[in-house]
Amino acid sequence: MEMMWKDSKTNDSNIQFQLTEEINGICGNDKEQIMERIYLKNNDKEKILIDGEELSHIEILLYKKKIGIVRKNIETSFHNKVYERMYYEIRKKKIVLKNPKKKVTDALKIVGLTEEYLNRTIHSLSSSEKKKIQIAIALLSNPVIIILEEPFLTLDSKNEKKLWLLLQRMKDQYNKMIVIVSDDTNKLYQYTKHLIVARNKKIVIEGDTKEILEKEDLLKKNKIKVPEIVDFTCIAKKKKNAKIEFHKDIRDIIKDIYKHV
């Protein structure tokens, strides 16, 4: 899916990027702005084109309904209990459901939580449970695009793997578009296929994650942190001309070292 923003007066293209079927990643100091653009926030002065076609006002409203956002922190305001928060979402987004209770429990089941969580207060949940509830809330409206802001931050490696498998399943079986907004290049390197780097209101680099995150100079120029495993490989290559390849898994690097040392 190609998204493009044009100035409504001059018709100049302001910003343009692709979202692919694979897991997408967004990083850089202006990543929040790109995230806001994906869910079409503040769009008075610009025209929005998706796959080359301009969206009308109604199409924009319909598009907005198809997006689920999982924020860094859960927004609770006055809703103490999990079920209150979930029913609020259904009311707020005006989701038409035959059986809301089933939808709510199904959403919890997908993220691996039981019905008992409905009566828990949000305050009493641990950080990983909060994250799971957030994803369940995002799933209620059956979104086409799911945006996750720093999803792996509070998760341990078991839960991280579970979330990744869940994202894979949503992508493959339900054709959902997944966008991960994060500054943790270690995780982006591991989990995403397509990467957008936004810096100072511009898209500076866009393309295959592996290719981008292995170009050390390019990353340093744009003040993006080099993934640890890439950094190590680069130092070894530069300093000692070592014959090791770029790998995502630490064990593969060790095999390379073992062969050549």
Add this chain to the structure above:
Amino acid sequence: MSNIIMLTDFYYENLFQGLNMSIKKNSFTTISGPNNCGKTTLMRILSRETITDNIVMIKERDINDFLMEEYGKVIQCIIPLEIIFDETTLEEEFYLYIDSLEEIENMLKFFKLNKLLTKSIKNLTSKEIILSQIVIALIQKPTILLIDNLNSYFDEDERKEIIEFLKEIKKENEITIIMTTNCLNDSLLTDYLIILDEGRIILEGSPIEVLQQDNTINKIGLELPFMVDLSVKLKDYDLIDTIELDKNRMVDELWK
């Protein structure tokens, strides 16, 4: 060094079943563990936000025996707040505790809060709120400072800055700092590491020694810092002898 916090045979709901824990005076301790291991609950119990019948000893006194006014001098706890409705400005908040901002000027400058003084708390970002919470906690000169989950708000470099700053504070004042995190990389900057799982302490000691128990740590679902992970695995292959945290030195060591 004597112990400042003692938990003996501690029970709480389903989380803790007979936990024994002691924290040394004037240390900088990291408490880590997988999700749902009770890190935040422990912080809440120590800050008396959650009341238990169990005996928790601080400075050899039961925490329930302290008066409310007294307790603020003993423990300050930073657990990120979820909702804030306060209209007060940051300045007003600081003046509740001190008469002039001069003495905390350095702190404000370091945390880049000096330009936000007239802003109301409601309009601050969550990062700024936590930093001001830290300042307010330190103004009261507590014996113990608890900080919960810095890593859900700050990135790696920012966390490192905050930890280094707290270490400076610790040098000048008598203060015990306890931090919870699930990012083990941060623990390398601190003195002591405690790893909890299923309500028990499974590993404790100096961070670098604890982190070498890679099998146990991976099994409970924590991630080793990259350089420790690499070192431990290379050690298994007899390629190096010691844990090396610096990438450049590691490369020199490997390709002699």
